Amino acid sequence: MAITAAMVKELREMTGAGMMDCKKALNETNGDMGAAVEYLRKNGQAKAEKKAGRIAAEGLCRVAVKDEKTAAVVEVNSETDFVAKNEDFQAYVEAVAKQAVESDAADLDAFLAEKWHLDEAKTVKDALVDKVAVIGENLSIRRFEKVSAADGCVVTYVHGGGRIGVIVEAVTDVINDAVKEALTNVAMQVAALYPKYVSTDEVSEEYKAHEKEILAEQIKNDPKMAGKPDKVIEGAVNGRLNKELKEVCLLEQVYVKAEDGKQTVAKYIEQVAKENNAKLSVKRFVRFETGEGLEKKEENFAEEVAKQMGM
Secondary structure, three states: OOOOHHHHHHHHHHHOOOHHHHHHHHHHOOOOHHHHHHHHHHOOOOOOOOOHHHOOOOEEEEEEEEEOOEEEEEEEEOOOHHHHOOHHHHHHHHHHHHHHHHOOOOOHHHHHHOEEOOEEEEEHHHHHHHHHHHHOOOOEEEEEEEEEOOOEEEEEEEEOOOOEEEEEEEEEOOOOHHHHHHHHHHHHHHHHHOOOEOOHHHOOHHHHHHHHHHHHHHHHOOHHHOOOOHHHHHHHHHHHHHHHHHHHEHHHOEOOOOOOOOOEHHHHHHHHHHHOOOOEEEEEEEEEEOOOOOOOOOOOHHHHHHHHHOO
């Protein structure tokens, strides 16, 4: 399969690896993007599994709260940052969030087919088409999620003027200002440190096995580990996996406001529960980041890559 400059560009953005390393990885895997990411990770050349989801795109995330038990977050994309800063567009995204918090739609198609709450003669999709005509750019309601807490409460947090929107759902028998403030702090943690899971209990054995395979290959390619017994290598793999899980699991992360720099989010929640005589736990979180999975336009980047690679 012919390897194009655009493919190299995409892999470079996904992994942070060097241009020539990306070209080699694609050649070795016959252009299979997923396999190329694996190749780079196993050879220690991927700086992080950034994926296309980490590439910025334009638009906004907004949250809407119905009451302390119900909230929704939406992402609406625009073509340019200029439009994302437009007051008319911002007001529209707020309206979409309010639609979502009242919606019972199970998916985006059903959501778009609902009556628009500001004009029931139109559907949500009709209102979107009208807004495109007014603003003059292609707009997209990309996703939404509604969270309803049956046994506790929800809190929300919006970061960076709408770049990130977070909802945290908690199970609690006490809902007061102190508990809600603590949960807001947890929502800020979710926005800042991008956990994938609430706790290690949620991590599948398949995920662990896959990561152990990657880590094992990395360690085997480490000159410092050359000739080490299998038992030592296994211990190193398990050690690195445990460290990784602490980074991707919310409750195992170090709480960003920890005064001693060591307190985990789980211990922070325990502390707040004790201080408020509450049974308190984090059930789940939703984190939307604008442009996650979308690629921002860079018109001349592929040409630049091709020139440097002699393609």
